[in-house]
Amino acid sequence: MRIEDIAKEAGVSIATVSRVLNNPQIVKKETRDRVLAVVTKHDYVPDSLARGLMTRHSKTVGVLIISVSNSYYMEITETIQRRLREAGYMMLLGATDDSPELERRYILDFASRRVDGIIVIDASHENYASGFYPRAAAKRPIVLVHSDEAIRASGMREVFLDQRLGMRRAMDHLWALGHREVVFLRGREGFSYDLKQEAWSDWLLEHGAEPRPELVLRIDEGNTEDAVPLAEEAVSQALRGGLVRSAIFACNDLQARGAVSAVTKSGLRIPEDLSIMSHDNTILAVSGRVQLTSVDLKMKSVGLAASELLFQAMGGGGIEGASRRIEPELVLRDSTGRACNG
Amino acid sequence: MRIEDIAKEAGVSIATVSRVLNNPQIVKKETRDRVLAVVTKHDYVPDSLARGLMTRHSKTVGVLIISVSNSYYMEITETIQRRLREAGYMMLLGATDDSPELERRYILDFASRRVDGIIVIDASHENYASGFYPRAAAKRPIVLVHSDEAIRASGMREVFLDQRLGMRRAMDHLWALGHREVVFLRGREGFSYDLKQEAWSDWLLEHGAEPRPELVLRIDEGNTEDAVPLAEEAVSQALRGGLVRSAIFACNDLQARGAVSAVTKSGLRIPEDLSIMSHDNTILAVSGRVQLTSVDLKMKSVGLAASELLFQAMGGGGIEGASRRIEPELVLRDSTGRACNG
DNA sequence: CAAGATAATGTAAGCGCTTACATAGAGGAA
DNA sequence: TTCCTCTATGTAAGCGCTTACATTATCTTG
Numbered sequence A, B: 001m002r003i004e005d006i007a008k009e010a011g012v013s014i015a016t017v018s019r020v021l022n023n024p025q026i027v028k029k030e031t032r033d034r035v036l037a038v039v040t041k042h043d044y045v046p047d048s049l050a051r052g053l054m055t056r057h058s059k060t061v062g063v064l065i066i067s068v069s070n071s072y073y074m075e076i077t078e079t080i081q082r083r084l085r086e087a088g089y090m091m092l093l094g095a096t097d098d099s100p101e102l103e104r105r106y107i108l109d110f111a112s113r114r115v116d117g118i119i120v121i122d123a124s125h126e127n128y129a130s131g132f133y134p135r136a137a138a139k140r141p142i143v144l145v146h147s148d149e150a151i152r153a154s155g156m157r158e159v160f161l162d163q164r165l166g167m168r169r170a171m172d173h174l175w176a177l178g179h180r181e182v183v184f185l186r187g188r189e190g191f192s193y194d195l196k197q198e199a200w201s202d203w204l205l206e207h208g209a210e211p212r213p214e215l216v217l218r219i220d221e222g223n224t225e226d227a228v229p230l231a232e233e234a235v236s237q238a239l240r241g242g243l244v245r246s247a248i249f250a251c252n253d254l255q256a257r258g259a260v261s262a263v264t265k266s267g268l269r270i271p272e273d274l275s276i277m278s279h280d281n282t283i284l285a286v287s288g289r290v291q292l293t294s295v296d297l298k299m300k301s302v303g304l305a306a307s308e309l310l311f312q313a314m315g316g317g318g319i320e321g322a323s324r325r326i327e328p329e330l331v332l333r334d335s336t337g338r339a340c341n342g
Numbered sequence C: 001c002a003a004g005a006t007a008a009t010g011t012a013a014g015c016g017c018t019t020a021c022a023t024a025g026a027g028g029a030a
Numbered sequence D: 001t002t003c004c005t006c007t008a009t010g011t012a013a014g015c016g017c018t019t020a021c022a023t024t025a026t027c028t029t030g
Helices: A003-010 A014-022 A030-043 A048-055 A069-086 A100-112 A124-128 A132-139 A164-174 A191-206 A227-239 A254-263 A299-312 B003-010 B014-024 B029-041 B048-056 B071-086 B100-112 B125-129 B132-139 B163-178 B190-204 B229-239 B252-266 B299-314
Strands: A060-065 A089-094 A117-121 A142-146 A160-161 A181-185 A216-220 A247-250 A276-279 A293-296 A322-324 A329-331 B060-065 B088-094 B116-121 B142-146 B158-161 B182-188 B216-218 B247-250 B275-279 B293-296 B323-328 B329-331
Touching: A003 A014, A003 A030, A014 A030, A048 B048, A060 A069, A060 A100, A069 A117, A069 A299, A069 B014, A069 B071, A069 B088, A089 A100, A089 B071, A100 A117, A100 A124, A100 A132, A117 A299, A124 A132, A132 A142, A132 B014, A142 A299, A160 A299, A164 A191, A164 A247, A164 A276, A164 A293, A164 A329, A181 A191, A181 A227, A181 A254, A216 A227, A227 A254, A247 A254, A254 A276, A276 B252, A299 A322, A299 B088, A329 B088, A329 B329, B003 B014, B003 B029, B014 B029, B014 B142, B060 B071, B060 B100, B071 B088, B071 B299, B088 B100, B088 B323, B100 B116, B100 B125, B116 B299, B125 B132, B132 B142, B142 B299, B158 B299, B163 B190, B163 B247, B163 B275, B163 B293, B229 B252, B247 B252, B275 B299, B299 B323
Parallel strands: A060 A089, A060 A117, A117 A142, A142 A160, A160 A322, A181 A216, A181 A247, A247 A276, A276 A293, B060 B088, B060 B116, B116 B142, B142 B158, B158 B323, B182 B216, B182 B247, B247 B275, B275 B293
Antiparallel strands: A089 B088, A293 A329, B293 B329
8 A cells, every 4th residue: 555545545646645644734624534534444554664765764763782681671671662652763672792893783774774863771982982973973863871981071962870879879888887898799791890890999999998809709690590500609609718708799689699599508697697789679689588788770760861862862952961860779678787797 | 975975986876886785796896896995985874764665675573572671571582683683684672561552553653664574472362353463464474472372273473372381281290299279379460360370270170179269369460570579468468368278379480489488488488388389480580599490481482483483474485384382391490399288 | 706815735856775777898709 | 890798887767755836726805
C-alpha cells in the first residue's frame, strides 16, 4: 500500500492524503473522513524512510550501552526507552562491549540511519579525546553519560555521574562507624574499577591511612554471575590470611554477595564483626538474607536527565546549560555497622 | 555530504560512487581508490533512508519485549542483539508493558520503518487470535517467542518455550524427594503465572493430590524488587498458619528469595526442614547464602533459535520447519532436599 | 451578481540513493 | 582498417513520500 493507492481509492490526490496524515485540520472534514476511512481500512502506515528523506528526521534515537545483560544498566535503559516512547521516538539499541572502536562504528551507523539524536552511556574517554564525539556532535545532538572529568569540562551535552562523590560518601560512612581499614574488592579491568580504586586510595591518603596494595582484592570477572563465587573465594582467602579485619568495599553487588558468603561461612557476623559496603544498589542488594548497604548511582535520574537534555537539543535548544551532575546516594541497610575493633 | 559531493570531488559520476560502495569489484581499481580516498576523507556514510527506499530493506530488525528492566529478559535481549550485530543488523527495541495494544502500535511502527524482520518475545495470545500477527507476518518475517499452544500450532515462525515441561520437571523433582504438598507462590496477574498455576494444579491432580486453594499464595507484585519483601511476608504468614509443611514452589527467583528469608527467619532450615523450588534461574538464584534450585528457561537458546529463524526467513526461506521448541532445564542446587515428613 | 478574497485541492519538484540501460573506449580477429 | 566484444563509466528513472506553488471551488461583499 502506497500513498498513491490510498489516494486513488479515496478519489483524491496524493498531496491530500499526505495532508490528512500530517496536517488534518487544513483539509475539509468530509474529504478527511473519506481518506481516513481508506487508511484505516488498509492499515496504511506511510513509509517512514520516504518521509524521513523529505523531512530530514527519522523519529529515532540511537542509544549505546556497554552491555545489555547487566542489571546495572537495566534501569537507565528502561527509563530512556520509556521517555522516548512517550515522545514518539523509537530506540535503536547497541551494545558496545566497552570497545571504543565498536562504539564508533555504531555511531557512524546511527548517523547513516539519520537518527535524530544519540545517547552514549558510559562514553569512552578515547572517543572524546580523539575528537570523535565532538565531530559527531556537530552533525546531530549527542548526549554523553560519563564519569570523566575531561568530558565534563568539554562543553558538550553531558550527564556527569559523580562516582567519586559516591565513593566518598561510602568511605565517610565507614569511617564514621569507626572503620580504619577498608579492603577494596574489584574486578579485573575497566575504567570504573580504576576510578573507584583511585578514589578509595585518595580518600585513605587524605585521612592519613595507607592504601596498602595487599588490601586490594582483584578477581578475574567483574559483572557476570561468575563474579559471585570468585569474590567469595578471594575474600575467603584474604580472611584466612588475616587481611580482612574491619570492613570491605565491594565494587558491585555481585562481588558484595560473594563477600557476604565468604564472611558468613567463616563464622563471622555481619555487621557485628565485619562490615560490607556495596555499590550499584541493584536488586541483589535487597534479595539476600543480609541486606546490603550500597551506593546507588541513581540511574533513573541519570536516564531522565539524559533524555531531557536530548529532547532539548532535538528541539533546537542550544548547548548552554546542557549539562547535569547526578549525585550518588548511599542507601543504608544491614551490612554495615559500628566497627568492633575500632 | 551527499553522494553527489563525493562524485564531484572524485571526478566521477554518482553511479560510480554507488558502485564503489556496493560492488567494488566491478569498478577499475584506479577509480575505486580515488573514490574511496574521498569517502574516507570526509567520513562519508550513505544515507540509509535513501538507500532503503531503493533497495527495499533497512538492515534493521524490530524486537519487542515486555519489559527492559527485568533480569529474566536480559539474557535473550543480549543474545539477539549480539546475533543481529554479527549479521550487520541494527536492533529497534520496544517494551510493551504486556499490553497487546501497545504491541500492535509498535509492530505498525516497525512496519513503517521498513524493518526487515520482527521478533516478538512473549507474544500475546490476543494478537495472535485476532489475526493481527498473521496479517503482519504476511508482509515481513515475524518470529514469535511464546508459551501458547495455539500459536504453536499456527504454522507461523515461532519458538515455543515449553513452560509446562519445566513445571513438570520441577514437580517431579520435588515428588521424587518425597514432597507431597507443594505451596504455590505467585504474583498478581499475568499469563505466565496462570500457566504455571494451571500446570501445578494439573500435575497434582495427576498424582492424586489436591491443589487446595489455600496452598496458593498470591502477592501483589510479581517482578519488581518489591516482590522480595512481599513474598517474605506472604510466606511468613502462611508459615504461622501452618500451611507450609513440605515444599514451596516460587514463580521466580525474587519470590523465592523472599520465601527463603521468611523460612530462615522462622528458624527452619533449608532444605532439611523445607524445600524451595524456584523458577527462572537468574543471577538471584546463585547470589544468596542458599543457592536455589531453579527452572532455567534457557533464554539464550531461545534467543539463538529466534534469531536463526528470523535470518532464515529474511534470507527468503520458507515457513516449513520454522518452528522450535526449547526445553527448560532443572538446575539442582541447595534449596531442595529430601522431605523430612514425607 | 461580478469579482476579489479565501479555502480546498491538485501538480510537480525533489529528498539521496540504486540500477537498468546507454555510451564510450580498448583490444582483438579477420 | 573495420567490426565485434568486453569492460568501465555515465545518464536518467524512480523508490514513496512532503511541500511550494498553481489551480480551482467556495465565500463575501458592495
